[in-house]
Amino acid sequence: MDSLRRRLTGELVEPGDPRYAELTAGFNAAVTATPAAVVEARDPHDVVEAVTFAAASRLPVAVQATGHGLADTLDGALLISTRRLDECVVHPDGWARVGAGVRWQQVLEAAAPHGLAPLSGSAPGVGVVGYTTGGGLGPVGRTYGWASDRVRAVEIVTGDGRLRRVTAESEPDLFWAVRGGKGAVGIVTAMEFDLVRQPELYAGALYYAGADAATVLHRWRTWQATLPREATTSVALLQLPPLPGVPEPLAGRFTVAVRFAWTGDAPSGEAALAPMRAAATPLIDAVQTIPYAALGMIHADPADPMPVHEATDLLHALPPEAVDALLTVAGPEAGSPQVIVELRQLGGAYADEPAVPSALDHRDAAFTLITIGVLIPPVAGAVAPHADQVRAAMKPWATGAALPNLGAGVGPERLARSYTPPTLTRLIEVASRFDPEGVLRAGQVPVR
Numbered sequence: 496m497d498s499l500r501r502r503l504t505g506e507l508v509e510p511g512d513p514r515y516a517e518l519t520a521g522f523n524a525a526v527t528a529t530p531a532a533v534v535e536a537r538d539p540h541d542v543v544e545a546v547t548f549a550a551a552s553r554l555p556v557a558v559q560a561t562g563h564g565l566a567d568t569l570d571g572a573l574l575i576s577t578r579r580l581d582e583c584v585v586h587p588d589g590w591a592r593v594g595a596g597v598r599w600q601q602v603l604e605a606a607a608p609h610g611l612a613p614l615s616g617s618a619p620g621v622g623v624v625g626y627t628t629g630g631g632l633g634p635v636g637r638t639y640g641w642a643s644d645r646v647r648a649v650e651i652v653t654g655d656g657r658l659r660r661v662t663a664e665s666e667p668d669l670f671w672a673v674r675g676g677k678g679a680v681g682i683v684t685a686m687e688f689d690l691v692r693q694p695e696l697y698a699g700a701l702y703y704a705g706a707d708a709a710t711v712l713h714r715w716r717t718w719q720a721t722l723p724r725e726a727t728t729s730v731a732l733l734q735l736p737p738l739p740g741v742p743e744p745l746a747g748r749f750t751v752a753v754r755f756a757w758t759g760d761a762p763s764g765e766a767a768l769a770p771m772r773a774a775a776t777p778l779i780d781a782v783q784t785i786p787y788a789a790l791g792m793i794h795a796d797p798a799d800p801m802p803v804h805e806a807t808d809l810l811h812a813l814p815p816e817a818v819d820a821l822l823t824v825a826g827p828e829a830g831s832p833q834v835i836v837e838l839r840q841l842g843g844a845y846a847d848e849p850a851v852p853s854a855l856d857h858r859d860a861a862f863t864l865i866t867i868g869v870l871i872p873p874v875a876g877a878v879a880p881h882a883d884q885v886r887a888a889m890k891p892w893a894t895g896a897a898l899p900n901l902g903a904g905v906g907p908e909r910l911a912r913s914y915t916p917p918t919l920t921r922l923i924e925v926a927s928r929f930d931p932e933g934v935l936r937a938g939q940v941p942v943r
């Protein structure tokens with residue numbers, strides 16, 4: 496470790512160092528990471544040094560930017576933290592270059608003065624690279640598609656310790672694999688991607704009382720099927736705790752949120768939303784014209800770490816019986832311990848094939864289903880078994896697959912759900928070619 500330390504511009508942090516806990520912390524406080532050491536990279540060459548050292552020492556390597564996807568204890572691994580790779584440059588002609596430590600909020604703010612927008616996710620605190628390498632589905636995805644389809648180039652340290660600049664032309668296999676394959680083929684140090692011209696949105700959420708859950712969910716089901724690509728929507732059964740920041744009408748109650756983002760003009764968005772607005776009287780109507788950079792308010796995801804259990808599925812359809820099944824197992828009368836049970840509508844641009852093929856599968860799915868429960872007493876023990884009940888109730892409409900980004904998980908079963916067999920075979924082949932020693936075998940999506 497001392498020989499590695501001498502070769503780094505950044506720091507090497509070992510257990511016992513006061514910074515070890517800070518550098519290994521994840522967003523999911525139920526997972527404690529215990530890597531052998533953390534390299535806090537200051538530049539791409541630190542990543543090269545760390546990977547080369549790990550190969551020689553037979554240590555597995557993992558990568559972390561923000562910890563939003565921490566799913567594994569990373570026992571005995573060398574963890575490379577990219578959070579100091581914080582370059583963020585927005586080019587007014589419509590693209591951005593960011594270091595691997597940058598979060599979406601920074602790009603949102605840098606792009607806004609130019610009327611430009613990145614395809615960020617629902618939570619602006621999430622890391623650009625972890626999100627984009629997993630596909631990335633966000634609040635305006637039905638208009639603009641997956642974030643990974645907007646990537647122009649990545650700079651990546653592959654498992655053989657080489658720093659490469661990867662484009663569709665220069666390294667087609669790596670370019671295919673890194674867009675969907677997360678950290679399977681290397682550690683990205685920087686990414687360049689296209690922005691969209693979208694200064695504002697007509698967007699937000701309608702919050703309804705739990706008593707209206709059946710009416711709202713059934714109306715959402717028929718209404719979402721009528722929406723054009725300008726609209727992206729999701730619906731969530733919420734049981735938010737009475738914590739600071741949670742609005743009083745929602746705190747400690749069962750409520751339902753309908754999220755809506757419209758990329759066209761506000762009057763046409765208002766007209767598109769009207770049937771949903773009329774389904775019941777909202778407790779809060781927070782749909783309005785907003786600056787694009789404020790899109791975090793649409794889902795209002797929590798910003799602070801907490802111990803959670805997540806489960807996810809993709810659905811191929813949502814007939815009325817599926818809505819009834821969901822209400823029976825997770826509706827206001829079900830005694831559900833989940834804080835969120837959410838359906839996101841897919842389709843639109845999500846279903847388009849990319850201009851350059853990528854490792855992101857399951858583009859034909861119709862909805863994502865996600866359950867999130869907080870693992871604190873008195874419900875802690877009930878969360879996971881109940882999530883299994885939700886998945887079982889929705890099984891008739893589940894595709895059996897999952898998106899690589901959602902419901903963070905590791906292991907062969909998870910890989911088989913994230914990727915079709917041909918994609919997984921090709922990911923393994925590409926990973927074997929560029930990582931002959933199998934160094935990248937910790938964290939999310941090691942394929943070997």
Ligand SMILES: Cc1cc2nc3c(=O)[nH]c(=O)nc-3n(C[C@H](O)[C@H](O)[C@H](O)COP(=O)(O)OP(=O)(O)OC[C@H]3O[C@@H](n4cnc5c(N)ncnc54)[C@H](O)[C@@H]3O)c2cc1C
Nearest residue numbers: 559560561562563564565616617622625631632678683939
């Ligand atoms: C509150 C919340 C909201 C979310 N909302 C959405 C959403 O709307 N849409 C969506 O698609 N996802 C969403 N996610 C999932 C999120 O996109 C993934 O967890 C993503 O991996 C987080 O990336 P990160 O860098 O922030 O996390 P980290 O935990 O730092 O990284 C997670 C994984 O990303 C990969 N990765 C990170 N950095 C690199 C790198 N430099 N090179 C190669 N691979 C790397 C690795 O596989 C790593 O294990 C959400 C997650 C949370 C917690």
